Amino acid sequence: MRKIWNICSWEIQRIFKKPQSYLIMFAMPLLFTMLFGTLLGDGEKNKPAIVLVDEDDTILSKSLFEELHKDNSLFKLEKGTNQQALHELEEKKIVGVIHIQKGFETEMAEGEVPKINFQHIPEFTSNQAITGLLSNKLSKLNIETTAAFAWSEQTGEAWQVMYEKLKLNSILENTELKKVITDEGNVSEQSGLSGSAAGFSIMFLMITMMSVTGTILEARNNGVWYRLISTPASRFEIAAGYLLSFFLIGWIQFGILIVATTLFFDVKWGNPFSLMIFVSVMLFAIVGLGLMIAGLAKTVEQQSAAGSLIVVSTSMIAGVYWPLEIEPVFMQKMANFLPQTWAMKGLKDIAGNGVLPFESIAILLVFALVFLFIGMRKIKFE
Structure with missing residues (x-):
């Protein structure tokens, strides 16, 4: 030894x-x-601000905003008009603009994953992280939409009915999980x-x-x-x-x-x-x-x-x-x-x-x- x-x-x-x-x-x-x-970021005040411009203004485009807004530790997300967003971007009051163009829901209904434009200031170095998050949220939305339309074809009912059920089920599962974690005292948020x-x-x-x-x-x-x-x-x-x-x-x-x-x-x-x-x-x-x-x-x-x-x-x-x-x-x-x-x-x-x-x-x-x-x-x- x-x-x-x-x-x-x-x-x-x-x-x-x-x-x-x-x-x-x-x-x-x-x-x-x-x-x-x-x-x-350690708190909301330290997060970079991003504006989302929703020109489609449909159920699916609004769902994408909600998905990006909730449980987001990367940036603060707000809705705004295209003119307002570009002005704030030029003044560097925000770091980027996410642009949902018209026809977003139509493309999703046809089984396509539409491209989302993300414009940012040159100094912003986390753009790849944002585009990665956008890609993940779009994939999730595409799966739910495909399921809703498949159900609609089989039943003859509106696809929106099943989509809302899928969306509600996802929210309830997340709520139940958070409740279990909170009840057991196992909150591991860092x-x-x-x-x-x-x-x-x-x-x-x-x-x-x-x-x-x-x-x-x-x-x-x-x-x-x-x-x-x-x-x-x-x-x-x-x-x-x-x-x-x-x-x-x-x-x-x-x-x-x-x-x-x-x-x-x-x-x-x-x-x-x-x-x-x-x-x-x-x-x-x-x-x-x-x-x-x-x-x-x-x-x-x-x-x-x-x-x-x-x-x-x-x-x-x-x-x-x-x-x-x-x-x-x-x-x-x-x-x-x-x-x-x-x-x-x-x-x-x-x-x-x-x-x-x-x-x-x-x-x-x-x-x-x-x-x-x-x-x-x-x-x-x-």
């Missing part, structure tokens, strides 16, 4: 001797949390800063793990690995020492980020006991991913480049940078196969109700075992 601890403590000291480690581990996550948390704190803490933790697990390649290339093997320490003790160091470095980073975001941004992380268990499982999966990439890479440079690319791209898909629900459906399905998605889901569950999210834990354990199995098989001890 002493040999394991010696290897572990040596690796921890080596990491924290580098000034850049503090930048990646602590400064960057807090900066990104502040920037993106503020961008996503502010923009809280969601960003969890997401960016996970992302930069993964970036750190990509860096520290790469030390295995570095140690092998500069001869440290061979000197360790020549000592009385067994291969198991060497591997255990490195794994323990990675785990402790991860906990030091995430623990400090929890404390810092709580003090600076008033983020609520939930029950400490549940959080401790979940973060340990999450670290297990992230360390496994780092070892797998280190095992597959041939050089430190390859490992660093591949690791950073994988972490940043998958974090985007998993909803670290923006709410997952605004992404296209195919990306939401892809997110289910990423550890960040389940890590964020588990942290949100703990913040909301304080109990252990067993589903997220089980899935992260599967990720961890698969990653570690591949990584340990690929890392060469010779």
Whole structure:
């Protein structure tokens, strides 16, 4: 055990001797949390304003406005005339205009998904998020409309009758779900800063793990690995020492980020006991991913480049940078196969109700075992 601890403590000291480690581990996550948390908005006053111009003024165009207006954490939406909207856009009082043209309902009735124009100021950088949300809402509206018209053809009654029933049923289901959540005290609504704190803490933790697990390649290339093997320490003790160091470095980073975001941004992380268990499982999966990439890479440079690319791209898909629900459906399905998605889901569950999210834990354990199995098989001890 002493040999394991010696290897572990040596690796921890080596990491924290580098000034850049503090930048990646602590400064960057807090900066990104502040920037993106503020961008996503903590309250109605911080949301960018968008005006919707409805020239069709039909049942379906009004339904689209209602869908965009309710449960929207991205922007404030108001109705207005085309002239008023363009004037406010030119004066930069609003960031964009959503334009529903005449014939919207007719196109929907014919089974087409009409295009919605979204005009925005050049400074507005979240236009892709808005267009993604519009696409999702249009798809939902198209499904309900298709069902209503199919029912109308079979019964001979007006399609509007079934459409209103489908719409009412959707509202009742959402109301019932919210009632159950409220009654059980499991309200897990997160502010923009809280969601960003969890997401960016996970992302930069993964970036750190990509860096520290790469030390295995570095140690092998500069001869440290061979000197360790020549000592009385067994291969198991060497591997255990490195794994323990990675785990402790991860906990030091995430623990400090929890404390810092709580003090600076008033983020609520939930029950400490549940959080401790979940973060340990999450670290297990992230360390496994780092070892797998280190095992597959041939050089430190390859490992660093591949690791950073994988972490940043998958974090985007998993909803670290923006709410997952605004992404296209195919990306939401892809997110289910990423550890960040389940890590964020588990942290949100703990913040909301304080109990252990067993589903997220089980899935992260599967990720961890698969990653570690591949990584340990690929890392060469010779």
